[in-house]
Amino acid sequence: MSRDTPPGRGRATLDGVTARLPVFPLGTVLFPGLVLPLHIFEERYRALVRHLVGLPAGAPREFGVVAIRKGWEVAPTGPDGRPTPGGGDVTLHDIGCTAELRQVTELDDGGFDIVTVGKRRFRIADVDARSAPYLTAEVEWLPEPGGPDETAELLAARVIAVFRQYLGLVRADPEEISEQLPEDPTVLSHLVAATAALTVADRQRLLAIDDTAARLRAELRLLNREAALLRQVRAVPVPLAELASPPTPN
Template sequence: MTERLPLFPLGTVLYPGLVLPLNVFEERYRRLVADLVSGPEPYRFGVVAIRDGRDVAPTGQDGGNQALAGLGSDAAHSLFDLGCVAEIASVESRKDGGYDLIATGTTRFRVQSFDATGPYLTAEVERVPEELGAEATMLAAAVERVFRAYQKRLAGARESTVTGLQDLPDDPMVLSYLVAAASVFDTTDKQRLLAADTAVERLTAELALLRRENAVLAKLPSLPAVELTRQAFNPN
């Protein structure tokens, strides 16, 4: 069964359970938000990652949106076809006509067809179900151990001074998305993690990626402090 969603292309990957703050300033996306909030709740749109990694307007950035000019006619080549539904939790209009909104990733979807004929990009999408897979708990424990080591190396701090290490979720599915969001992987790797068929497949890929990153980080003489979670996480 398919449904039509307005699309918000970004230079980042949104995962189910992750909170996405957005500064909406470009005209087409002002129109998108205005159309959503003029209708019934819940207010939902689709987030898809841009293949070249450019984004439109994450919170705290300003300037014109040149990245998406002309994207509509070439969306199938410029955007990944698997994204995440975002549900608006709060929205505030600004004096300049833009919006500040907070949205939460809910479920994955796959684009069946893009439509660039309207004021903003829309798509016919099909929801992608979540599957856990066998031995997820065992894999989750292994990923948690390697991820803790990764956090310590990335932050350049000892375990006793690293914050957030006791806050990892027990649910393997939730953990798989949190690790994907909080790790500094490139967009292609992050998209591959979103597209994993099961949590087990995602955790397996994360284990390999984290081991690779730990090996690289171990060779560096010193590391600056890094903000690991640029997006807040909501386990609900």
């Protein structure tokens, strides 16, 4: 796609077809269906929000959220103290998820507090740091499950059971564990990936998996790993000498 195409206007919306998106590098991984609130303070991303808000009624107000592989998302400043165009020197992961703008609150200083929801996964084909104040990218939409999957449904039941055990180890309030978990295998797989205490690398690998059943299998392994580590940490006794030591001021 040529660089004079307006950022945020997709060329197509079918799986496997390319589109152009504004891109927001973050130190986190967004999954479809998950809520992501953001505080927008940099001028380049203020411009992005203004662009999205100014789109015609009915146009998709989406931008791509991509986890940072290396670097920092805050842009360096120029001699005048303002962020330089194109953003900081960052290396991005290849797979991201679009964030749909749901709520915008303009602040007195010109920034924004926004609420977004993850929509659809994509793979970055090319990044453009010159045609807009913020990064834009040519992306390819990734496939999503289109119907019932018996294997995924069976795995979902196992993931729910293991996830509840995991929550029992990480949450102090047992009542929180009784929360309703989604029965839809794909929705469940995204929720578990986003809420379990996993590394960005673990979450990124889960986001990159196209097949729900395969994602659930990977989550079973990760949840069992994390639960085993938590049990091991809790089983380590506190030395008696440490219990006898007076508390320190820090």
